Amino acid sequence: MKRSILFDTETTGLDPATGDRVIEIAAVELVGDLPTGKNFRVLIDPERDVPEEASRVHGFTAADLEGKPKFAEVVDDFLAFIGDDPLIAHNARFDFGFLNAELKRTGYKPLDMGRMVDTLDMARERFPGMPNSLDALCRRFGIDLSARTTHNALLDCKLLADVYLELMGGRQHGLGLVADGQQAPSVFYEGPAQRRVVRVVPKADELAAHTAFVSKMGETVWSS
Incomplete structure (x- = not known):
């Protein structure tokens, strides 16, 4: 199954070009669009002050x-x-x-922008x-926001993982389409114009069973 990384950052401000820096990075591993439990999180000394508006x-704070x-x-x-896996974030261009x-x-080297998947x-x-916004999407999908009192990057990643799954079609997407022991297909978002379409092709014995069932129904609209 496809591996991807969902991540978030917290920063001292809004613009790295004016000297703002990253203070927190969190990332969550997804396989087949579902979290595996493998996470990465680190707090970073930005080597500068942390403005009060960012702390809010x-x-x-700088002391933290x-x-x-x-x-x-x-x-x-x-x-x-x-x-080298795809990188998912909300408003990903910022991160x-x-x-x-x-x-x-x-x-x-900078991260390749071709790896970017933007849930926004x-x-x-x-x-x-x-x-x-992440809050608005959580409310729309019925995802619990009670723990989100500040923009903690790891918590935001875990919330976004639930949002991403819903945007990809929910927990049922890709289920029930394969035989036992086979790997379920994973649909991966690649932009508005590019999507993988999963088609189910019936086996010969399934077609025969269907034909036998339909024959017992007598004359039908589709057989005339």
Whole structure:
């Protein structure tokens, strides 16, 4: 089954070009669109102050990050966890922008934008003109938000994993389409114009059973 990584960041502000830095990275491994239980999470010393308005959003102050590793000290572990797999995030361009700024600062190659899967784009396509924040999507899909008092990156990842599954068709997508012992197909979002379509082809004995059943029904509209 396809492996992908769902991730989130928290930052000191909104724009890496003006000196804002990453202070938290969290990531969740998905296989077949479902969490495996393997997670990555780290708090990072941003090597600068944390503005009060940012602290109100994510709950972290400069004191909370004092003594935490710098990005250069955790980058190898993060890259090893994400591998070469697709990277899923909500408003993913924001997170990619910050991570690529950090990677450039430490002399690493930027993340390939072709790996990006943006659940905000997916939600806007499915629910045009409606609120599509993470909170709004959780409420729309009946996902419990009671623990979300601040924008903790790992909690946001776990909520987004549930949202992503719903956007992909819910827990029933791909189930019941294969014989015992075979791997269920996984549908992976690749943008508005590209989707994999799963088709079920009946076996010869199934067709024969269907024909025998229909023959007992006498004259039907579709047989005339």
